[in-house]
Amino acid sequence: MAERNIRLRVNGATSEGIAEPRVTLLDFLRDTLRLTGTHMGCEHGICGACTVMFDGAPVRSCLIFAVQAEGHDITTVEGLADEAGELSVLQDCFWETHALQCGYCTPGMLIAAQALLHRNNDPDDDEIRDAISGNLCRCTGYGQIVEAIRLAADRLNQRTNPGDRP
């Protein structure tokens, strides 16, 4: 079928590329826009490795066609770091608590966790587990991932409310 020009916002900047309607947002991000931070796992909505934010909400990019994202606002894992390329607080906490081993699930985990912290700045462990329940990890056993998100929440709260927490 005819290719189309697809225009959308990715990590705060307007991006544009050409794709057939059958191309998923995941393939469009990776192959057309060359943003390979978003990982391709199962390609049918089970593993969560391809999670991105779509208008601020975490979604599976393998279950959206790129053409459907026309005019929408996408955040990928590349959009979490600041402009200087420094790791975000959340990314730093993943590094510090060893919340990754092979790293395959990490981009999806980071996006799911960041989306949680956006809507809930003080999640308990159950809420953290629920937020990442759609993301499979075969290395860590999840414990350190939960720890990393908890630590990130604490640090972000310290930053916004100095003195609130010891």
Next chain:
Amino acid sequence: MKAAAFDYTRPRDLPGLLRQLSGSTDAKIIAGGQSLVPMMAMRLVRPALLVDINDVQDLQNITLEDDCVAIGACTRQADAEASEVIRQHLPLLAKALPFVGHDQTRNRGTVGGSLAHADPSAEIVLVAVTLQAELTLARADGERSAATDDFLDGPMTTTLEEDECLTAIRFPRWTEAGRVGVGFHEVSPRAGDFAVVAAAAQLLLDDDGVCRRAAVAVANTTPMPLRLAAVENALVGAAIDQNTARDAAALAGALIDPPSDLHASAAGRRHMARTLIERAILDAAGPAVAGGQTHG
């Protein structure tokens, strides 16, 4: 794992959408796409044209009406979950929605899409069967309404015509005097997975805790979710305690015919059904449930 080629259109309003459907052969509607896109990736479905309804604003409203809550078919499951109207006036759906997939799928998946997909283990389908929701089906030359039981035609099958679109689902409200309580329980291998067995209950209780109206249903023990009239009849007129809940739930055994598969044996499903129905009834009866003693 790549979908076959298709053409794509994203109409802006309902008349445009319905025109598109009536003028096409082999068109398929995409709402959230959380079931359709995997089926396309596996090439179980190969539509010639994908009609995307995500820009049709009229399909995304949640409206409180006198006797029902009307939900636009393309309302996101996450929006329904966050809706104060649904929390207050459609508590059974509010209770069931957190069981539907994960955050990432509820942010795309829609209430109507789940019904149109008609997966027998889907929580939203179970709630529609329990409350006997009324569905609005539109086509270019008019619309009709269908009861949930008439709309569902078996696993993954509905009576929706090729040129029709499910536009709204009306979940009845129970507005009689009394307190409405709800319960929803399921067993699944992990949070967010498909239910092995699920049960839903909604009860209307008077000031004395006597049940005046009951709706109880179970999923995955018959080909499609089943309302359990014998269980409901045993509850109406009774004060709900642990014994009445257990005795009523046991009546489901004669109504169900569960399958055996790699997730559970038929006997295992029977046990789960009885237990989950009992728990759903007790939740619906509320924390003030009388008794608490066990048999013996």
